[in-house]
Amino acid sequence: MTDATPHRDVYTHGHSSVVVSSHGMRTAAGSAAYLIPFLRPGLDLLDVGCGPGSITVDLARLVAPGRVRGVEITEAPLGQARALAAQRGIPVEFAVDDAYRLTTPDDSVDVAHAHQVLQHLSDPVAALREMRRITRPGGVVAVRDADYAAFSWWPADERLDAWLNLYRTVAHGNDAEPDAGRRLLAWAHEAGFTEVTPSASVWCYATPDERAAWGGMWERRIYSTIGQMAIERGLASRADLDAISAGWREWAAHPDGWLVIPHGEVVARA
Template sequence: MSKVYTTDHSASVIQTHGWRTLANSAAYVIPYIRPDLQILDVGCGPGSITVDLAKQAPQGHVIGIEYVPDPLEGARNLAVSEGVSNVSFQIGDIHNIPFPDSTFDLVHAHQVLQHIEDPVRAFQEMRRVVKKGGIVAVRESASLTWYPESEGIAAWKELSEHMGRAKGGTPHPGRMIHVWAYVSGFPREKIKKSTGSWCFSNQQEREYWGGSMEQRARSSGFAKTAIEEGFTSQEVLDKIATGWRAFVEDEDAWFGLLHGEVLCWK
């Protein structure tokens, strides 16, 4: 499968991914986690959600897979620092998951399907490796909003969505992931739909979100790809970075994301 991810695993990207926890990014899954589950976390990144899953299943085991090795050493270090031993990390492609049929009780993916070229195949693979009666859990962003109006943030949204589509991805598909699940083989009556959200408004939250987005516009795989592949100019990237810095410094600024979530029973 060709690479459609529009950024890399630079420090600014890992910062945003590492903020994600089971509580703030996958709370809809928590009621279904038993202590002895075998769990697969697809697109685990720096492992922050993966390690939390392992804490919730102390008699089970969690495997995190990522399509490149870049963030995996950091994920292993996080597990060690948290004293979590029932977790492991390895390279794996969601289009061809490297495990036998019916291996896991729970398969989880967070903000992954928007970055790949064949989401239905991904659902088919996750369905294949989950056990009968097991759950595939997927969460994807659906829509964004912010205050105040910002030409820089609007330019960021336009550029990131244009790049995502041009590279073969599907930006913010949370509104339609239940349809992908159905097409992949899950009966409609075994798909539970819900929504979740993020909100960044206080100083710490604005610095985390806006500061990391500013750095992505200044120096990351996103900025490099945008320039080298002709998606935008340095002038536009500078405007984006300036817009995010203004967001960080504005006490009234607010940024929200709505996510679509599905739990799919095999």
């Protein structure tokens, strides 16, 4: 049974070009390694919150000839997803759908996957129950989310501290949980799963190219949806955003710059 309560979630990141392009750099190896041992050819898979589809297409290659569908709450990133699948010659269906009321029938996929999705939902447990509904008995529901409060970097910088505090404040204002990673196991249990495999992994940005990619992205991204929300809610000024942007630029250029982003992960048996 799907959740009948209406949800009006706000996506803290938005779908600006800088956000979608950064999400398009993700791969199954870098973002879903915990799930790969559970995959095999012929499994049907649904990717909830697929974004520009880079992880989805990688997963589709691993489960081919199984059917794969990627869904998003908006059409915005799906054109890029379809183009990527066509470029790689991998058949994937992409469509708009609602994580709380998926159009997928009961017991119709072997794997339901969501990467960096639950942290943006006002009711992540309801979404997990919905993913469980569509998964065949014996199949798996796999989710991975960052844990913002556990981010760590060097050198210390008050401007980056301000960025993290601002991000978490805006996300909480959206009735979302940016520190989702540590909560995934509890949410899976609350959703009714009894056989759950928990794990954790990190993204680390420390080489010059890695720092340039992450720092350069946030140097611009702070002015996108997250910054606009902060200004509209009286949480920051344009000068504050400028300082955060400069902080990321200088961190990226620092030869000792180091950043680690912890993630929680669970694979729950349906």
